[in-house]
Amino acid sequence: MKTVGELLDRLQELRERTNETPLFNPVFQLSLDLSRLLESGERSLDDFESWIAELECDALQSRAAHLRRLVQPVLPEDNRAGFSAMLDKEPGDFAAFRQRWEQPQLHAVFTAHPTFLLTPQESEAVATNAAQGGKIDESACPVPGKRPDITLDYEHGRAMRAITHAAxxxxxxxxxxLEKAQKQWPDQWHDFAPLPFRFASWVGYDMDGRTDIKWFDSIGFRLAEKAERLAHYVTTLEELDTDHPLLRELRPATDCAQERAQDFAADLSDPAALSVAANRLTATDPRKLLSLSGTIDRLDAEARDCDDPARAVKLKTLAAAMRADGLGMGWIHFRVNAKQLHNAIRRRLDDGHGSELNLASKGALARLRKAVEDVRPLQTNFAALAIESSTAIRQFIAIAQILRHVDADAPIRMLIAECEEPATVLAALYFAKLFGVEGKVDVSPLFETETALEHGGRFLDALLAEPVYQEYARNRGHVAIQTGFSDAGRFVGQIPASLAIERLQGRLADAMKENNLNDTAALIFDTHGESMGRGAHPDSFEDRLAWPLSTWSRRRFMRAGIRLEPEVSFQGGDGYMFFANPELALATLTRIAEIRPAETDTDLPPDPFYRRTDLSLDFYRAIRDHQHGHLESRTYSRAVTAFGLGMLNSTGSRVSRRQSDLSADREMSLRQIRAIPHNAILQQLGYPVNVIAGIGSAADGKFEEMAQLLRDSERGRQLIRLARAANALASVKTVAAYGELFNSAYWASRPYRGTESHLSEPCQALSEYLVKDDRMGVFRRLASRLRVDALKLHRLLELIPVESSLADREPIRRAIGVLQAVRFALFQHMFIRVVSIPVFSRANDISREDVLEMVFTLRVDDALAQLRRAFPTEFPRIDDFDLTETTEYPDGGDAGYDTIRRDYIDPIDRAYALSRRITTAIANEFGAHG
Structure with missing residues (x-):
């Protein structure tokens, strides 16, 4: 086998043998074929790298094709023409036109979840190919560049780039x-203030689960965003009129913002440095601009008096951008954890028993209710911010400083993770009032944990019944909540999570109606990601938007007379691809505008999925229980953590393990790994368990009845489209193959009868070492459980017609199979090499056995560091010394450890690096990381 084509053909040939021997594993057999070629010298790591490069290219082309298919047409002229044609079909009523387009169809939030898998060159190449109308070719495969360090600054820069294209x-x-309104309602169009989309970001403001973001980082980012947005406004106005009067205000304001941003880009830990920067920011400066309301009024007035229709449209377009974004690239989202708020509020309510205050009690709720009513606002400054130790309080003081000294108009979201008690929200309201920002802060509880989803309905009933919250919501004009699909999809499964969140959204509509909050909007932030494992439906963009906020949910709000403001996240390097260039950004927003996720037809016939609750609820509960069984299973936990996080590339500035982790890899808990790396590991193991496991078992005993319901239901068919997309890339055989790496009998048998006699010693060593290892049994048991469930899933799918816009996935599945086989061969190469290294003495409490285990758990970088220390190739030589006395030793018999480095250490290093490239290729075939 010399080419990728031959590898693909060989895999197909091996798969046909499963008809004769069901237990035969074609993926692992192909890996053995490749391993034998590599260890015999018939093929080299150069050949492996060549294969991987070709498969990488195929994967990048596949990703570009999938991206284009989701948002096509992609040519700007087609999207502008299509959008105009859609507007021509709108009803001729100006009031209805304004009502539709003066409220956001979608809030898009650019978050920095760790999904920066591709290099900037790869992202650019994929996006360029996706945005063109021609054939996707090898230009989607740039020469691999150096992976950048994924720092917070890097993430923020990529987020701002995406928002620039979106804006x-x-x-x-x-x-x-505006052109449509100008043409159709020439006497009224000046009253039109379009706001079809709003943008926001939490990059640099999300404090949940991380301590590396300092408060002055957040202030610095906000100032930098202000300077960048003002520069955009200046450029837009200069294109219209290089001597426009407003430029005399906006240019100095831009310079002022840039200077202050530079001040806060420094380390302000020292009080003296902070004092200088803070005094400059808070000082009276004629260049300082804190509100755009006057500027917007002047632009609108100029447009009204303008005789040039085209110029008038451009003036109002600029005013619309200012109205949407304010003095920043968009709105910002701070995020804290509920525990941080609990600790902070106990300090304020402490009457000698504060540490014992139970925030779940009615007594605590009553105390907080009165505290919110009675609180007196306090003035703060940057010194108060600098010395504050509580993360939650610090965030509110930072918000106060931003509103006072950066942008007085743009509201700020306060997202509360793991929020399970109404008292937590009242605590946030207390601090908002305490620091005088309650009129500009939107407190938004996040529902993502099992408990939050299970009890979320009662939570909303209790919260919305609170008079202080009702007053606050009416003042803000909306009730804001956040639902999360990453942790929810990990803990209860992606499909049960989506259905649970859907029910929660329905309960919100009911609670708002029951508490007479119909006059406020429902702002629902669905933080799903781009992969099917994080809540993104891969079949179509319409499914992608409807999966987290279904037609049924939207209908509940519309029938209650509640205006809906949907909000979704575009997460990190994956999500930013939709806005990677101007063409894709326009295509993406045009598709959203056409789909209109804030609306739905209330006259459609009811979906039987919500009427036949005797079936659908049982179906939901059975899948949830099945998923929960995996999560609590020692087998599943051990399989997912068998390689630690060593199979994954670093893809973000936020750590992949929770920061309190001290446990060893063998005892690593699934709850110690964050959601995205957890899902990414499932991709790499070959089976998206949290998406498809349990569906087949949930239909067991009622296949015909369940299939009929899913066929007749819009939501049911959407669910099946997701399951088919995931199942088309899944391979139980691959999961089982990972166990064979640790099969003592395999290694003992490999050189049997002299087939590979040159490997007898390392294979014997591996066999002896792995005889007590548990991983073979773990992967075999997991594969058996998945297989039983998959057989039932296949039986269910056979009863439901295929209804997918996805292209044939079999070529992708075969490519993934070959990638996995090549990786298995590389792992075997690493195992053989590491056990072949000569025994070395224990140093710094690290033994040879420790190094072996490091390699087996893919802590390869750690292992290599120890090996290089044990076998140095750079050390003092006799010629380095200028001595008068002669010596005859060394006599040339000691050549150092160059041979060990060349034959063992360097091949392990290279094989591991190649395996990480396979990780990227597999993620690209899935369409996203994690």
Whole structure:
């Protein structure tokens, strides 16, 4: 086998042998074929690298094709023409037109979840190919560049780049909306203030689960965003009129913001440095701009008096951008954990028993209710911010400083993770009032944990019944909540999570109606990611938007007379791909505008999925229980953590393990690994368990009845489209193959009868070492459980017609199979090499056995560091010394450890690096990381 084509053909040939021997594993057999070629010298790591490069290219092309398919058409002229044609079909009522387009169809939040898998060059190449109308070719495969360090600054820069493209695309659509209004309602169009989309980011403001972001980092980011957005406004106005009067205000304001951003880009831990920066920011400066309301009024007035229709549209387009974004690239989201708020509020309510205050009690709720009513606002400054030790309080003081000294108009979201008690929200309201920002802060509880989803309905009933919350919501104009699909999809499974969140959204509509909050909007932030394992439906963009906020949910709000403001996240390097260039950004926003996720047809016939609750609820509970069984299973936990996080590339500035982790890899808990790396490991193991496991078992005993319900239901068919997409890339055989790496009998038998006599010693060593290892049994048991469930899933799917817009996935599945086989061969190469290294003495409490285990758990970098220390190739030589006395030793018999480095250490290093490239390729075939 010399080419990738031959590898693909060989895999197909091996798969056909499963008809004769069901237990035969074609993926592992192909890996053995490749391993024998590598260990015999017939093929080298150079050949492996060549195969991987070709498969990498195929995967990047596949990703570009999938991205284009989701948002096509991609050519700007097609999208502008399509959007205008859609507007021409709108009803001729100006009031209805304004009502539709003066409220966001979608809030897009650019978050920095650790999904920066591709290099900037790869992202650019994929996006460029996806955005063009021609054939996707090898230009989607740039020469591999050095992976950048994924720092917070890097993430923030990529987020701002994506928002810049999004804002430019929105301007084009706003211009078309204004042209439509100008043409159809020439006497009224000046009253039109379009706002089809809003953008936001939490990059640099999300404090949940991390301590590496300092408060002055957040202030610095906000100032930098202000300077960048003002620069965009200046550029837009200069294109219209290089001597426009407003430039005399906006240019100095831009310079001022840039200077202050530079001040806060420094380390302000020292009080003296902070004092200088803070005094400059808070000082009176004629260049300082804190509100755009006057600027917007002047632009609107100029447009009204303008005789040039095209210029008038451009003036109002700029005013619309300012109205949407304010003095920043968009709105910002701070995020804290409920525990941080609990600790902070106990300090304020402490009457000698504060540490014993139970926030779940009615007594605590009553005390908080009165505290919110009675609190007196306090003035703060940057010194108060600097000395504050509580993360939650520090965030509120930072918000106060931003509103006072950066942007007085743009509201700020306060997201509360793991929020399970109404008292937590009242605690946030207390601090908002304490620091005088309650009129500009939107407190938003996050429902993502098992407990939060299970009890979320009662939580909302209790919270919305609180008079202080009702007053606050009416003042803000909406009730804001956040639902999460990452942790929810990990702990209860992606499909049960989606259905649980859907029910929670329905309960919100009911609670708002029951508490007479119909006059406020429902702002629902669904933080799903881009992969099917994080809540993104891969079949179509319409499914992608409807999966987290279904037609049924939207209908509940519309029938209650509640305006809906949907909000979704575009997460990290994956999500930013939709806005990686101006063409894709325009295509993405055009598709969203066409789909109109804030609306739905209330006259559609009811979906039987919600009427036949005797079936659908049992189906949901059975899948949830099945998923929960995996999560609590020692087998599943051990399999997922068998390689630690060593199979994954670093993809973000946020650590992949929770920061309190001290446990060894063997005892690593699934709850210690964050959701995205957990899902990424499932991709790499070959089976997206949290997406498809349990569906087949849930239908067991009622296949015909369940299939009929899913066929007749819009939501049911959507569920099946997700399951088919995941199942098309899944391989139980691959899961089982990972166990064979640790099969003592395999290694003992491999050189049997002299087939590979040159490997007798390392294979014997591996066999002896692995005889007590548990991983073979773990993967075999997991594969058996998955197989039983998969057989039932296949039986269910056979009863439901295929209904998917996805292209044939079999070529992708075969490519993934070959990638896995190549990786298995590389792992075997590493195992053989590491046991062949000569025994070395224990140093610094690290033994040879420790190094072996490091390699087996893919802590390869650690292992290599120990090996290089045990076998140095750089050390003092006799010629380095200038001595008068002669010596005859060394006599040339000691050549050092160069041979060990060349034959063992360097091949392990290279094989591991190649295996990490396979990780990226597999993720690209799935369409996202994690």
């Amino acid at each position: 430019a695309a929105r301007d084009q659509l706003v211009g078309l909306l």
